Amino acid sequence: MKSKIENPSVLTLRDLESWSFPGTALAVLGQPIKHSISPALHNAALAELAQTDTRFRDWRYFRFEVAPADLPRALPLLHAKQFHGLNLTVPHKVLALEHVREIEPAAREVGAINTLLWTDAGWRGHNTDGYGLAHGLRADLRRELHGNHILLLGAGGAARGAAVECLRQGCASLSIANRTAENLRTLLAALAPLAGDIPLRGFAPEAPPADLPAEAIVINATSAGLRPDDPLPIPLSSLARPAAVYDMIYNPPQTALLRTATQLRIPTANGLSMLVHQGAKALEIWTGIPADRLAPTMAAAANAALAR
Ligand code: NDP
Numbered sequence: 617m618k619s620k621i622e623n624p625s626v627l628t629l630r631d632l633e634s635w636s637f638p639g640t641a642l643a644v645l646g647q648p649i650k651h652s653i654s655p656a657l658h659n660a661a662l663a664e665l666a667q668t669d670t671r672f673r674d675w676r677y678f679r680f681e682v683a684p685a686d687l688p689r690a691l692p693l694l695h696a697k698q699f700h701g702l703n704l705t706v707p708h709k710v711l712a713l714e715h716v717r718e719i720e721p722a723a724r725e726v727g728a729i730n731t732l733l734w735t736d737a738g739w740r741g742h743n744t745d746g747y748g749l750a751h752g753l754r755a756d757l758r759r760e761l762h763g764n765h766i767l768l769l770g771a772g773g774a775a776r777g778a779a780v781e782c783l784r785q786g787c788a789s790l791s792i793a794n795r796t797a798e799n800l801r802t803l804l805a806a807l808a809p810l811a812g813d814i815p816l817r818g819f820a821p822e823a824p825p826a827d828l829p830a831e832a833i834v835i836n837a838t839s840a841g842l843r844p845d846d847p848l849p850i851p852l853s854s855l856a857r858p859a860a861v862y863d864m865i866y867n868p869p870q871t872a873l874l875r876t877a878t879q880l881r882i883p884t885a886n887g888l889s890m891l892v893h894q895g896a897k898a899l900e901i902w903t904g905i906p907a908d909r910l911a912p913t914m915a916a917a918a919n920a921a922l923a924r
Pocket residue numbers: 706745748769770771772773774775794795796799800836837838839840842846847849864865866887888890891892894
């Protein structure tokens with residue numbers, strides 16, 4: 617156990633049953649989890665905090681491989697072992713809703729949680745992905761969701777979080793494209809009550825309507841681009857000139873969508889800044905230290921981890 621704690625390898629529920637870490641533990645749960653760079657980001661920020669604040673000297677962030685079927689057992693066990701906070705990644709963000717004591721109202725609107733805080737009564741669920749997206753866009757592209765036309769690609773969990781954040785922040789309009797029409801319809805129905813006066817529409821990605829607004833921010837929240845032979849999630853050159861393209865994918869750092877946008881001289885950024893800022897907000901929830909203060913160290917650690 618000791619060597620596994622010193623070496624941030626992948627832990628399992630079996631490690632948890634004999635858990636004896638004497639400090640304050642944080643962790644990310646997912647499946648697969650070995651690709652996750654979250655431990656590098658969080659442990660770098662914690663190490664820096666510990667230099668000036670002794671409260672954080674024994675804080676460590678771990679990663680656990682947890683299958684969906686094991687989540688109902690893992691969450692009470694992690695609570696009993698007094699883990700101070702958890703991040704949840706694929707495939708747990710929706711499944712976990714049923715297993716927490718309390719859900720922050722904004723996370724309830726998204727219908728998914730990615731950050732849990734230990735409380736006496738049980739886990740409290742938050743969602744920091746929308747914050748991460750908004751701050752990533754600002755950091756990398758100097759763009760705001762507020763007042764801008766958004767063209768969102770995808771209708772899965774990440775797209776839903778992004779769409780709710782766009783509407784909450786008062787985007788000028790939200791147009792959503794998705795490969796499977798049924799999934800798009802379900803998402804639009806869930807968003808309709810939140811849209812108010814903001815124009816909300818859906819379309820098929822292979823046939824973008826001619827009247828889509830120009831100068832829109834295109835946000836890719838599909839998985840198209842994770843593999844080198846994936847198709848473009850939208851024929852970018854057929855859109856009225858977008859203002860910027862943000863791809864939530866960060867590994868690979870350059871997707872075909874981003875390469876195409878660069879050829880068209882459209883400013884681009886990948887999802888690393890979103891990962892960093894959602895992580896910084898989670899660490900703020902756990903430590904009380906403002907996310908803006910944590911983000912630069914986490915960004916440097918993220919770049920170093922991906923370069924390895
Ligand atoms: P989901 O599985 O919930 O949704 C996947 C979405 O991608 C669906 O809309 C699906 O469309 C679409 N899709 C999948 N394959 C293709 C394809 N070949 N062509 C077109 N569309 C496709 O995944 P998530 O929403 O959780 O994640 C989506 C992406 O966002 C992932 O790449 C993930 O890594 C990234 N992400 C990044 C984060 C960050 O911090 N940077 C945070 C969260 C997610 P359909 O409905 O037709 O199946």
